[in-house]
Each structure stands twice: as C-alpha cells, then as structure tokens.
Amino acid sequence: DQQVKQNSPSLSVQEGRISILNCDYTNSMFDYFLWYKKYPAEGPTFLISISSIKDKNEDGRFTVFLNKSAKHLSLHIVPSQPGDSAVYFCAASDSGAGSYQLTFGKGTKLSVIP
Amino acid sequence: DADVTQTPRNRITKTGKRIMLECSQTKGHDRMYWYRQDPGLGLRLIYYSFDVKDINKGEISDGYSVSRQAQAKFSLSLESAIPNQTALYFCATSDLRGTEEQFFGPGTRLTVL
Numbered sequence: 762d763q764q765v766k767q768n769s770p771s772l773s774v775q776e777g778r779i780s781i782l783n784c785d786y787t788n789s790m791f792d793y794f795l796w797y798k799k800y801p802a803e804g805p806t807f808l809i810s811i812s813s814i815k816d817k818n819e820d821g822r823f824t825v826f827l828n829k830s831a832k833h834l835s836l837h838i839v840p841s842q843p844g845d846s847a848v849y850f851c852a853a854s855d856s857g858a859g860s861y862q863l864t865f866g867k868g869t870k871l872s873v874i875p
Numbered sequence: 876d877a878d879v880t881q882t883p884r885n886r887i888t889k890t891g892k893r894i895m896l897e898c899s900q901t902k903g904h905d906r907m908y909w910y911r912q913d914p915g916l917g918l919r920l921i922y923y924s925f926d927v928k929d930i931n932k933g934e935i936s937d938g939y940s941v942s943r944q945a946q947a948k949f950s951l952s953l954e955s956a957i958p959n960q961t962a963l964y965f966c967a968t969s970d971l972r973g974t975e976e977q978f979f980g981p982g983t984r985l986t987v988l
Contacts, residue, residue: 770915793975804879804965804979805918850917854975861906861925861969862933863977867917 764788765853767866775874780838782869784851787832791853795863796825796836799848808849809836841873878902879980881966887986894953896983898966904978905971907949909933909941912963912982921964924949925971956987 766785774780784794792813797805811818811825811834818825824837838845851866879900888894898907906925910918920933922941930941938960940952953960963984967977 767917795976797979802981804967804981806979807976810974810976856975860931861975862920862923863975865917865919867915 762787763866764791765851765864765866767849767851767869769869770867771870771872773872773874774841776843777840780836780841780845780871780873782836782838782849782851782871784834784836784866785832786834786853788853788855788864789832790855790857791864793854793856794825794827794834795852795854796823797850797852797865798845799850799868805850838871841871843873843875846871846873879966879968879978881964881980881983883983884981885984887988888956889988890957892956892987894956894985896951896964896966896985898949898951898980900947900966900968900978900980902968902970902978903946904968905946906969906977907943908967908969908977909939909949909951910965910967911935911960912965918965921951953985953987956985958987961985961987 795810796808798808799805827834848868848870850868852863882897908923909921924943927943966980969977
C-alpha cells in the first residue's frame with residue numbers, strides 16, 4: 762500500500778509560469794518531508810524540506826507547503842525555467858521511529874517549455 | 876570529485892550470475908542505504924546500515940545481501956541474478972548528526988538477461 766502518492770506522472774508548464782507539484786501521504790506518523798529532483802543518468806538531488814511543525818518553507822524560487830490535516834504537500838516553483846525540467850520525487854520520514862528511512866512517491870516528470 | 880560514487884555505472888549480466896555493486900563515500904556519513912528504482916515505481920529501500928556493525932533490511936531485501944566493509948563502503952550483492960532485478964540502483968548516505976536528508980550516488984544501471 763503506497764504511503765506517499767504523487768498522482769500526476771507528468772506536468773508541462775510554460776517557462777516563467779508557476780509549476781505546482783503535489784504529494785499526498787497516508788501515514789500520520791510522517792513528520793518530515795523532502796523534495797528531490799532527478800535528471801536522467803544522475804542520482805536524485807535534495808531540493809527542499811519541511812518539518813511538520815511548519816506549514817511553509819521557502820528557498821529562492823522553490824516553496825513547499827504542508828497541510829497536515831489534509832496530509833498533503835505541494836512544491837511551487839516560481840518562475841519555472843527550462844533547467845527545472847526533471848523528475849521530482851516527494852519523500853517522507855517518521856523521525857520519531859529512529860530508522861531514518863525515507864518513503865518515496867513514484868515521481869512527477871516536469872517539463873518546462875521555453 | 877563526487878562525494879558518493881558507485882561502480883560499475885552500467886552492467887549487463889545473465890540470469891544466475893552473482894553480481895556486486897559497490898558504493899563509496901567521502902562525506903564521512905555514518906548511515907548508508909541501497910535503493911532500486913523501477914519505471915513508474917519510484918525508489919524503494921533494499922537495505923540500510925547505520926555503522927559497520929549494523930545492517931537492516933528495507934522494503935524489498937529478498938534476493939539481495941549487503942556488506943558494510945568500512946564506514947565509507949557499502950556493497951550490494953545479488954547472489955543469483957534474475958531478470959526482474961533489472962533496474963537502476965542507487966546508494967545514498969546521511970549524517971547521523973544531521974537531518975533526514977540523504978545524498979545519492981549517480982546510480983548503477985543493471986540489466987539481467
């Protein structure tokens with residue numbers, strides 16, 4: 762049973778517009794969430810994270826929003842650039858479990874059209 | 876130089892062969908992980924280790940074994956490879972004193988014929 766869901770396999774956005782990538786989770790014990798970006802032939806690279814004590818975290822063009830009651834988070838990229846074209850993975854962790862494991866979603870492929 | 880390296884980057888093998896994938900890191904991290912990625916399935920955890928004496932099974936450990944030879948080295952073995960183990964394999968590390976963030980290697984593309 763999938764605990765982290767990214768229901769959109771792909772997303773296309775015009776350059777300069779906002780990209781919104783969504784992620785839902787089912788495990789209420791998850792309290793730390795991360796977004797990774799992956800280019801072809803490379804490993805995933807960390808993008809931004811958020812703790813469950815916050816509802817927003819911003820880093821430059823990237824903002825992650827967390828809605829705990831809805832068990833939903835989203836990644837906003839503004840403005841979108843062609844170099845942002847990649848697969849984005851949402852990941853979640855139960856930091857209290859002490860296992861330091863990440864549970865990943867299936868990913869969303871973002872294409873930014875020039 | 877890359878902080879997390881994986882060898883080989885690509886490997887084609889036959890059913891029944893023993894295969895070892897190696898991971899080395901210069902980040903000084905204690906925690907190391909092996910994942911596999913299949914198309915449309917995201918990353919799934921195979922094994923993880925918090926130090927050289929600590930090995931833990933992940934979500935999909937059947938058919939795999941690991942060895943933590945040193946703090947910096949963590950290898951993944953397929954004792955008898957089968958075609959459904961064809962996938963991208965990633966090694967990752969994280970800092971015992973840090974957050975949940977994991978740092979990934981470039982991956983190994985394994986094809987089992």
